[in-house]
Amino acid sequence: MPSVYSKLLHYSCYEIGHTWEPSCRSSSLYIFASAFIASCQIYAVVYAVTAALQYKSLNNKKKILRLFINYLRSVLFLTTNAFGHNAAFCAFRHLLGHISYPTVSFLPGILASLAAILIERPSRRSLLAIYVTNVASECAYNIAVESGMVRPVRHGSLIMFCAALAVLGASYRSNQYQPPPLLASILRFFVGNREKGNNRVAQAPVDEPACDRHRSWSAVLSGRSPCCPHPDSCVRYSATAGAVGAVKGVLASMVLRLLVSVPALIRRPDFLPRLLPRILVSSSHLRLGAFIGWFCGSFRLVSCVCRSLRGSDSASHGAAAGAIAALGMVVYPAPSFALYSAWKTVEMLCSMGVSAGVVPAIPGATELLYCIMTAYLLHVSAVHQHYMKPSYWALLMKLTDNRIGEFNRHLLHPYGQDSGRNFQHFWPDYKRQVPHALLAKYPLGIASIPRP
Incomplete structure (x- = not known):
């Protein structure tokens, strides 16, 4: 099994990642715009409820302005996480010249999550870390049960x-x-x-x-x-x-x-x-x-x-x-x-x-936990989407305007994870022509991709 994970895929970013747009820059800007709009809508509800609960303390313009700034920070945090994942995926592909099992989604997720969590307020980081840990542990448990590593416990x-x-x-x-x-x-x-x-x-x-x-x-x-x-x-x-x-x-x-x-x-x-x-x-x-x-x-x-x-x-x-x-x-x-x-x-x-004094204090433990767990969830969304919690998958779809569902998971079949289980009837429509120089650089090319 480790030899399977060491395989390198010589596909382009367009062939696997942003299949709706050949340009890495344009696809990242598209994700940025869709994530920003979705984040504004999501956090508008959250901060509206917060304002309703704290309306007595919001008695001057300074406190209202601080609440609005916190709202913008949260919006930018979530936008960066979604946009940064797509951008980091392309960056790894161009720097290494190939796609490997860690760079499919996990390492890009680490970088995007680190940049995002440093934007968010420190007072909210623990809450976010526990939330993603909760979702990630549920996904890990589902995978472990499916693979036979553990048996479900009744009640x-x-x-x-x-x-x-x-x-x-x-x-x-x-x-x-x-x-x-x-x-x-x-x-x-x-x-x-x-x-x-x-x-x-x-x-x-x-x-x-x-x-x-x-x-x-x-x-x-x-x-x-x-x-x-x-x-x-x-x-x-x-x-x-x-x-x-x-x-x-x-x-x-x-x-x-x-x-x-x-x-x-x-x-x-x-x-x-x-x-x-x-x-x-x-x-x-x-x-x-x-x-x-x-x-x-x-x-x-x-x-x-x-x-x-x-x-x-x-x-x-x-x-x-x-x-x-x-x-x-x-x-x-x-x-x-x-x-x-x-x-x-x-x-x-x-x-x-x-x-x-029994447990050592680890500097940045909350941020590290958030980065690892979010990266794992993003990796599951690409490789094991069928094990992902529906509500979190819906969040990812909303942030990316459904583009994360257009990730070509069929090309990940060399890793033996059945990544395209829920996408049997989906195949990217590569309508836009890829430059000949790109086809020469990546010998497999779009025309030679095996259909499922």
Whole structure:
């Protein structure tokens, strides 16, 4: 197999990469323009939501201008990543005189991702690195399963989610270690600020002797245990969170479905009468509401039970509460979210290890992780497109105006990866003539390319 990967392909950039345009310069400018337009649309939604959430703090022109500059930086970041990949592919081809397995997409992806991530704000780099790591690990797992290297684990995503939430729940309830700000805000939004470590101690000092006298289920069912930080009964405290969480889940599902449908409604406003019932009435809304309702209510209830039965309050109760609350994913399976939670947990543990001096701090680790994982995803899009997550493939298609789908993957058959599996009916239409000097330089030529 290594000998297969060492093969060199003496095709031109036009024959494999930008099959719609013979000129490297013109094709790169085309990708730049399409990526810029798509990035403006993508980040317009993101920053509009950000502005809506932070409207109270946007009280002067300076803050509004800073938000707009951040928007432009994000647009330029994504544009550079897409445009730079095409440009770097051509640069490697001209410098080396051939195309090899690493230069098909991985090495161009490294250079493009490095240039892009250095443009983006440092505060967003960790979020982007975890996102691409999440998608890349899912692709790697699919490839490993298909090749027989690993066997699927039944309910693996649920087990992973329970483990991640156990760690995050314990850290949220801890006075010393806290989860990343994003996950902490999500947990605070759903389970409440009273369950947070520092706030729990400040709002409800624990009377240990009183706790010892109420180690029974009756303390949970009939009223409030002295160990609990809430003023009302434990049942009401938990039931209220479950009901409110279910409503939040249903509304969130409706809003997300509506946002996804906005582009189609803009193109065809006459579809609104038909699409609106589908958007508002769906079983997925109820399933997401049930999942979030269970998560919110069970997290609080398990915490109350642990406090009452043990007669004390401890961060370890958050581990039990988080693991049991995560079981709600049975109703609403979300493997991607489970994987994302797992990677955020790993990030949190690494940060704790660095703070404790157990794990060495690596300069530029976040940027390096983003570059490697994004390059891997771009490589998968060229060589193993059939294993790519559909949503990420749709993003790449949007950024390149569908041109990434015109990459001639049939010419990669010497590497034995079945790269053209999803492109059996596609073959580039080389209508534009290539200069005779180019044909002389590359003896294979377009006319001699074997058809699939």
